[in-house]
């Protein structure tokens with residue numbers, strides 16, 4: 001077992017949703033230094049307000065993580081890189097080629113910097129989207145990778161690239177593969193996911209929208225559980241070279257999810273249904289046996305509680 005105490009860490013996508021929660025959890029580990037790399041494509045400086053209040057020395061680098069020269073400079077003296085930066089799935093539906101290239105380029109650059117010995121360990125973020133629609137449930141890490149969108153294909157390519165650098169060059173790495181995340185600070189503007197967008201619509205008095213018939217299922221994990229698992233994945237050295245699902249192990253349909261949000265916000269009218277999104281997977285349910293075995297992973301926040309916390313946060317944000 002290793003620790004983050006006194007270590008210098010760099011988080012790409014650090015001003016994003018999961019990145020900012022990860023930084024707050026990293027601070028609890030008493031690191032020596034923290035660098036958040038973000039080009040603010042979707043991230044926001046204010047996402048780091050809470051982290052800065054307890055660790056004012058955070059260095060925020062407004063750079064493109066796919067820029068080798070700038071990243072070479074940013075990783076100087078860094079022990080651990082947590083690679084979260086990417087453009088998300090909805091962007092890949094409108095700008096597929098650009099989204100694919102940028103996502104793969106970020107990981108390519110980081111792999112190269114790792115191969116050159118410019119930092120110690122890479123903790124790479126994958127996504128359950130790489131599996132595509134479940135061929136069987138629950139989905140373990142051995143489920144075939146059948147990405148349905150250019151975003152998912154880019155994430156799968158990144159996973160293969162990182163693993164190839166482990167095999168070929170001995171890069172010290174672990175890949176965590178989160179299923180759907182939710183919680184405070186999730187992007188609720190362009191390209192938003194179902195939970196923040198539904199909350200925002202209801203708060204503005206607009207009918208919530210479900211794409212397709214809503215029977216598609218997802219496995220939602222509260223963001224703080226993901227952040228804790230990410231740190232444990234670094235600390236437990238038996239994880240090296242492995243890819244681990246990080247999920248709740250519980251499945252919910254989008255219809256039931258939207259119903260739960262409506263209940264929390266006392267919204268009684270039925271949601272509207274719009275055309276199914278291209279590439280939308282039918283079923284996702286994560287098998288977390290490996291993460292339990294390797295790092296004693298256990299989700300701690302139930303969906304009902306997590307939705308309540310998330311709604312409360314957006315209520316405060318919009319003073320509703």
Ligand SMILES: NC(=O)c1ccc[n+]([C@@H]2O[C@H](COP(=O)([O-])OP(=O)(O)OC[C@H]3O[C@@H](n4cnc5c(N)ncnc54)[C@H](O)[C@@H]3O)[C@@H](O)[C@H]2O)c1
Nearest residue numbers: 013016017018038039041042043064065084085127180181
């Ligand atoms: N949110 C989820 O449900 C979920 C599920 C599975 C996996 N993931 C993975 O988790 C990671 C974080 O996702 P998130 O939900 O926090 O998304 P996010 O969009 O909130 O965070 C990503 C951050 O990366 C930044 N970014 C984008 N392009 C960049 C570039 N070229 N250089 C530097 N920064 C750049 C964005 O500005 C943003 O702050 C991603 O790797 C994603 O694939 C997320």
